[in-house]
Amino acid sequence: MRLIEATSKLRTERGELIIEFSKKRYAKDKYEMEKQILKAKLLVEGKLAAKRTKFIKHKNKEKQYVINEVLIEKAKLLLRMRGYYTNIDSTILSNKDIITRYHDLWHVEQAFRIAKSDLASRPVFHYKNQAVRAHILICFTALMFSKFLEIKTKLPIRQIIDGIWNVTDAKLFNKVTSTTISLQSEITSKSKNIIDLLDKSLSY
Structure with a gap:
């Protein structure tokens, strides 16, 4: 059975963390990550103007860059996942309902x-x-x-x-x-x- 959508809740020092797994998000996140990696490689090779990108780090004080492999591996582990902190008990709102309410925040931003x-x-x-x-x-x-x-x-x-x-x-x-x-x-x-x-x- 293939996992398409799922949620899990973890108790942390900052509160309860809801982790959402999404196959649809995996495809989107992977595409965005690969674009950022390509930009980083072009910058390291000198084929891109000095511009801040995600997956690079300074090699020395002369502003030479190298690929940040550690950050790339971390990003790969987080593909398809998104986290939401909450203090609402599951007896009041389910994980799915909390995530839905979070996605509705754009209405509040639009109102402002x-x-x-x-x-x-x-x-x-x-x-x-x-x-x-x-x-x-x-x-x-x-x-x-x-x-x-x-x-x-x-x-x-x-x-x-x-x-x-x-x-x-x-x-x-x-x-x-x-x-x-x-x-x-x-x-x-x-x-x-x-x-x-x-x-x-x-x-x-």
């Missing part, structure tokens, strides 16, 4: 990018506890609505913002005639498609 780049959230100097809480609440609410719109429309929030940002509507009041005139900017087809999609997605 959206908050900083697309929503332009920035630190504000508040000194009162209530003001600090209010600022955090506003930022979190904006992020929550952004994710809600992305889920509903299947569009990135940056595209939604760009599509509706230039759509303006102004009301001009004439004091002489006591009348109000409404002026609206021209809506591009791209903006209209996004607005229609929002209207359809948010209708109840």
Whole structure:
């Protein structure tokens, strides 16, 4: 029977270490390792500009390099393996669930990018506890609505913002005639498609 996927847990001084074995990762890691070894050999042979690569070490102070065979052997032993430290008991989450949660961390990183780049959230100097809480609440609410719109429309929030940002509507009041005139900017087809999609997605 060939081993394709498996996990194991070890108790260490730093906590419990989950080790994941993956045949798919083995192929990827082996390919990346061989690329790094080739770069190291080219550098040692002088066929590559002086550039830091993984599997080399200094031979002397004249910046001459040699292949780091010890590091290569260590890398070969670690092929197809990845480790995850955890303090969560297996009765709460299985090894597979913990690894899955780890792989979901990109959602958190994406949320930070959206908050900083697309929503332009920035630190504000508040000194009162209530003001600090209010600022955090506003930022979190904006992020929550952004994710809600992305889920509903299947569009990135940056595209939604760009599509509706230039759509303006102004009301001009004439004091002489006591009348109000409404002026609206021209809506591009791209903006209209996004607005229609929002209207359809948010209708109840």
